[in-house]
Amino acid sequence: MSAAFSFALTATDGAARSGVISTPRGEIRTPAFMPVGTAATVKAMMPESVRATGADILLGNTYHLMLRPTAERIARLGGLHRFMNWERPILTDSGGFQVMSLAELRKLTEEGVTFRSHIDGSRHRLTPERSMEIQKLLGSDIVMCFDECPALPADDKRVAESMRLSMRWAARSKEAFGDRPGHALFGIQQGGVTQELRAESAEALRAIGFDGYAIGGLAVGEGQEAMFGVLDYAPGMLPEDKPRYLMGVGKPDDIVGAVARGVDMMDCVLPSRSGRTGQAFTRRGTVNIKNARHANDPRPLDEDCTCPACRNYSRAYLHHVFRAQEIISSMLLTWHNLHYFQEIMGGMRAAIAEGRFAAWQAAFHAGRAEGDI
Numbered sequence: 222m223s224a225a226f227s228f229a230l231t232a233t234d235g236a237a238r239s240g241v242i243s244t245p246r247g248e249i250r251t252p253a254f255m256p257v258g259t260a261a262t263v264k265a266m267m268p269e270s271v272r273a274t275g276a277d278i279l280l281g282n283t284y285h286l287m288l289r290p291t292a293e294r295i296a297r298l299g300g301l302h303r304f305m306n307w308e309r310p311i312l313t314d315s316g317g318f319q320v321m322s323l324a325e326l327r328k329l330t331e332e333g334v335t336f337r338s339h340i341d342g343s344r345h346r347l348t349p350e351r352s353m354e355i356q357k358l359l360g361s362d363i364v365m366c367f368d369e370c371p372a373l374p375a376d377d378k379r380v381a382e383s384m385r386l387s388m389r390w391a392a393r394s395k396e397a398f399g400d401r402p403g404h405a406l407f408g409i410q411q412g413g414v415t416q417e418l419r420a421e422s423a424e425a426l427r428a429i430g431f432d433g434y435a436i437g438g439l440a441v442g443e444g445q446e447a448m449f450g451v452l453d454y455a456p457g458m459l460p461e462d463k464p465r466y467l468m469g470v471g472k473p474d475d476i477v478g479a480v481a482r483g484v485d486m487m488d489c490v491l492p493s494r495s496g497r498t499g500q501a502f503t504r505r506g507t508v509n510i511k512n513a514r515h516a517n518d519p520r521p522l523d524e525d526c527t528c529p530a531c532r533n534y535s536r537a538y539l540h541h542v543f544r545a546q547e548i549i550s551s552m553l554l555t556w557h558n559l560h561y562f563q564e565i566m567g568g569m570r571a572a573i574a575e576g577r578f579a580a581w582q583a584a585f586h587a588g589r590a591e592g593d594i
């Protein structure tokens with residue numbers, strides 16, 4: 222177990238990279254997909270099941286945990302790892318994005334954001350300093366700077382002002398984070414879809430200096446083409462020897478396209494949230510299990526999948542328990558989706574290490590139907 226936080230690049234293939242992030246709580250194989258455990262749980266999954274899917278790290282959220290059960294209570298109970306029985310690495314987001322998308326009566330100033338809880342209407346304030354304090358109380362291994370992610374559509378002036386505010390907040394986050402061996406602080410690049418603003422943001426973050434660099438401000442409705450357009454240049458603006466984390470992405474083909482452009486880490490609620498709404502991702506395309514055509518189908522979701530849902534259950538069964546709103550429906554579909562997402566990551570890691578990523582990417586796309594299967 223290393224006492225420090227470090228990143229080792231082990232292979233590159235075109236712009237794609239594979240490597241290992243070492244932390245005191247274990248290693249993270251990159252490219253990595255992080256399941257989202259917003260309220261100290263990956264919904265419908267036991268932590269040991271999350272590990273069984275192949276996840277090395279999961280994500281928690283400052284915003285949700287500060288409101289309920291509060292960071293102070295989690296700290297008193299031994300920190301987030303003990304609290305949720307996940308002893309491997311945890312990355313926590315800093316709260317700014319969630320405040321803007323969830324909270325009510327938000328007020329944004331240079332100091333930070335004041336808002337009312339979407340749970341009980343209580344008043345709260347988040348600043349770079351308070352966000353660092355909360356993430357320290359939680360005990361997360363990778364801490365995110367407190368930033369603002371502008372909602373689209375936004376004109377260049379608004380995006381530039383927002384990015385520059387986030388860069389001032391990044392400096393305050395770094396100052397407040399202090400020197401914490403074994404813990405990492407990641408800066409977050411902003412700048413919308415404007416290359417000059419992305420470059421200005423990358424330079425500002427480099428000057429401050431971080432253990433890793435996230436690409437924020439994307440997957441907010443710009444669409445895959447515009448997102449890939451930014452990813453054609455943004456990862457290369459960030460330090461080559463540090464992890465690059467694309468926030469909030471994405472569908473399987475988004476993830477593959479992002480890794481092809483140099484991204485090392487991603488997180489997304491899609492596999493878990495879709496699992497609860499009856500949508501299963503497979504190598505041949507998407508299965509909407511509530512569709513009547515699955516009612517009598519004895520086959521598994523995916524004959525080539527080794528997850529518990531595909532090994533032991535038919536589409537007919539999954540169709541039945543979804544329609545009956547049985548709890549096992551969310552459990553099985555979430556497990557399958559997270560297993561499949563980790564299979565994609567494992568396939569890419571091996572392909573990059575062996576210099577055959579282009580062939581792997583072609584095979585990935587060849588097997589997929591556009592619509593539902």
Ligand SMILES: CNc1nc2cc3c(=O)[nH]c(N)nc3c(CCN)c2[nH]1
Binds near residue numbers: 440
């Ligand atoms: C789903 N799309 C999406 N875009 C994001 C951008 C940021 C972003 O720009 N900043 C932060 N702090 N988080 C973001 C998140 C949350 C990641 N769990 C995003 N999610």
